[in-house]
Amino acid sequence: MVHVVTGETLPFSSAWARVDALHTTLTQLVLDGADLTRIADEVSGVLDLGFAVTTSDGRVTASGGTEGAVQRLLEDQGLLDDTGRIRVERGSPEGVELGAGELRVLRIGAGGADLGRLVCVRLDGSIGDDDAHALERVTTVAALVITREQAVAAVEDKYRGDFLRDVFLGRAGEPGFVVEHATSYGWDLTRPVLVVCAELDPAPDEEPVSQTQRRAWQERFSRAWRSVSRDLGPGIPSADFSSEVVTLLPVDPGGSTAPVALVERAVHEVAGDRGGGRRSFSVGVSRVATTQVDLPTAYAQARRAVEIGRKVHGPRSTTYFDQLGIHRLLALVPDGAEIKAFVRDVLGPLADDTEEAADLRATLQVLLDTNFNVAEAARLQFFHYNTMRYRVGKLERLLGPLSRDPHLRLDVSVALRALDVTR
Structure with missing residues (x-):
């Protein structure tokens, strides 16, 4: 001294x-x-x-x-x-x-x-x-x-991440071995969990970002999740998968803390007040995985939830797989090309990425939300009634008799939701 x-x-x-x-x-x-x-x-x-x-x-x-x-x-x-x-x-x-x-x-x-x-x-x-x-x-x-x-943590994190990825791929070994190996990392895989997938939001186009800087952000992001996980309780797995951080938050059916509250607390503590260079991020949350066998499916659900959540709700979103609505069904379609073909078949030129198509889609969504009440839709979009009638006519020429065919309206409504996740 x-x-x-x-x-x-x-x-x-x-x-x-x-x-x-x-x-x-x-x-x-x-x-x-x-x-x-x-x-x-x-x-x-x-x-x-x-x-x-x-x-x-x-x-x-x-x-x-x-x-x-x-x-x-x-x-x-x-x-x-x-x-x-x-x-x-x-x-x-x-x-x-x-x-x-x-x-x-x-x-x-x-x-x-x-x-x-x-x-x-x-x-x-x-x-x-x-x-x-x-x-x-x-x-x-x-x-x-x-x-x-x-340097020491990077080596340890690589082994932890590789092991957890193998668990999600179902190739980590027999259940007994998986539990024993996870215990050697200080993790508990014997309890029901929510798989939480967190990704840093993309930097704005006008912000040039080097690969070194991007990696530094990811490492800091991963350390924050590990630190918060330790604070939330013992044995919580958290690993960096290069472009995402995956954390398995425990679910106690008889506990005093609801699963949603636990997720919100974790997200809040990682986000802090966004001072000091913290980056915004989006989160996807799976259904409860009660056993190891459920983990691969739960991880896929969390991945899909964060992907769809960012597209539908924008950055800084926390999306639960069970709350995806129709997007939850769309997420189960293995062929993304089939969804795009459905959107194109139903919406036609309204599926184009143009300002005019986007404007007509906005009007169409308002009409669907008001059950094709033209007067109410005109009021919500601040249009004259006759202007809205003209737009309805234009939409029906492009898509068919929307005001008279409920089945067509259902197809169009699903296609609009599907368009959210195909862009």
Whole structure:
């Protein structure tokens, strides 16, 4: 332990000697295999700071010092969201006044990668230049530890992901072996679960994204799901499948927490307040899988739910397979080309991807929703009654006697829903 007398202004040489001594101590800890918690305890003890290492979006991974007092101060100042994340985007390397004290947030990076944030709080007084120099050294040490931990975790996650993928493909082995192997990863596959498939939403077209950046987002997204899963309870499997994160949330029929509430809690805690660079994502949720045999089907349901949910409801959607309605039946059609052919046969030119076709489809949907009440449809679309009558005539010339044939209206209604999932 490096001892220091706080509250005194040290000579320049003494200050740098203290910084070097701290750096040497921390380097030795890294060589001895110390984790971030040990580093945090050492730094907070030497510099007399409340100290935390967080992900780049503010999720605490290690902390030291007077943790309870620091947390209360951050909460009082509005710097903690309701999931417990620190709002690191409101901090600054130069320091921000925090009550009677000061907050500093420093970026931890290596090789162009954003690895996290160093959050430092002094409850009573400012963080001096000497401490600031020391903290810059600490970010380097933290980057070494995080890089090492991520390298180990990447190998472990690959094996976990490969195993869970084999379970979904039904080729992981006999049930007894699967349970035993899952237990070695700390997972429990003996209980009913909901398969939750989460995907980052595509970046806007105007936002150029490199493959390295995309991978960094995915890794951070996967770590968030694993962290939240650990908080929700023991033995919850969560794995990164490169473009999606799959988590098996347990269902307790006699428990106090409803399955939907558990999903909502998980999604809420992963999303946080979208500060600090968090990306929006969409989620698909399967039916309850009561046994291992049900898992492949449940995974397919979750995949289909997230795919359809994003197309129908847009980004940031959470879609349950049981709530897909007619889309649930469409999801069971194995040949997507057959669905597209049905849409084209029923809608004709209204299936085109043009502004005129989209406008007519909107009018057609309103007419179907109002059971072809022309006056009500005109009011909802802010059209004159005669304009709506003209549109009805145009639609019937294109599609047939919609106002008189209920079976045709059913076909058209299904085709409009099918069009949502074929684009």
